[in-house]
Amino acid sequence: MGVDAFVYCRCWQDGRTPPAPVGPVGFDEEGHLSLLVSGHEYTEADAAFDGWIASACPHELMEQAGEHLANWTGYRLFQQALGAAGWSHFPTLRAELPSANGGRMPAEAAARVLHELDYFEQRAVIDDEVVLVDEATEAVALTYVAAYQGVLMLGPGYRAGVDPEGFFILDPDSDPPATLFRSTRFRQRVLPGGQVQFSDEEKSVRIAMSPVGGTGTPPERLCLRTRHQSPAAFGYIVEPLRRLCRAAMTTGNPVMWC
Structure with missing residues (x-):
């Protein structure tokens, strides 16, 4: 799931x-x-109409352009980078980027968006990224997303994620949510019965939750890193946005967020 868009x-x-x-x-x-x-x-x-849309012209589904922009995490990280560089440089992007699936951007905004994307790629200064990495391989396990208050993992009885102060696990059932574990460098060990043990030099806890690190063998030792980040890292969303804007300028049709 994420943000997609097209232009008729x-x-x-x-x-x-x-x-x-x-x-x-x-x-x-x-x-x-x-x-x-x-x-x-x-x-x-409806079926006859759908068949007509699919075959009436050389463009698939009558779309001049159709793009997947990013999953929601990648999309929020792009917005985070724009905010760090200063929203005053990106008034059209701020006004037109969707906050949820659906909506549209008028074609007349496309040229302004292209200009703002040029500024982002060529002149923007953005924050370093805060990540939790596998200490053995430096592979990123979690990335700080400010829009989510750092929370990237959730399940019954826990919320977990990373922020500039380190990895954390919260108990969402307490008011306010209690911190069960927080560390900038720690070890995780998968236990029988769906539990994971998290430990550092000061504390050790066992929590019923998924291990940190995605699929495959979970990393054993993880630590917080702050790494330089450049606008080039966001090519995954900047280039699709450019293609959509060019299509909108060519056709005069809006960019449809979906």
Whole structure:
């Protein structure tokens, strides 16, 4: 799951498609090309419309561009970098980037976004990244996301994550949430019965939760690192945004967030 976006082509708008087999067809209130009389249940008319969308022009689903921008963590990290560089440099991105799935950005905003992306890549100064790494390999296990208050792992009876003060595990059932464990350098050991032992020089706890470190063999020793970060690290989202903006400028159609 994450943030995706697309821009419609102009084939239908410019009369370069065969007529829709059902109708009326047009852009709905949210900006989607739709069968305007569609009801709550999926009907044969909806199926005929979907088939027409899929085959009426050379563009897949009548999209001039379609992009996956990032999962939600990667998306929030990009917003975090923009904020660190100064939102005053990115007024259009601040106004137009979605806070949730859905919505649209008007085509006239695309040129301004491209200009702001140029500034981000060429001139922005952003914060160092705060990460929890496998001490043996330096592989990143967790990255601090300010929008989540550092919390990246959650389950029954625990919330865990990393912030500038280290790795932490909270008890969400207490008010306020109690800190069960916090450390900048520690060892984890997977125990039988779904428990994990976390220990450093001062404390050792056993908690029923998933181990830190994703799939495969969990790292045994982890530590906090602060590492230099450059705007180039965000090419995964900057380049798709550029392609969407160029498509919006070409077609005059909005960027549809989804």
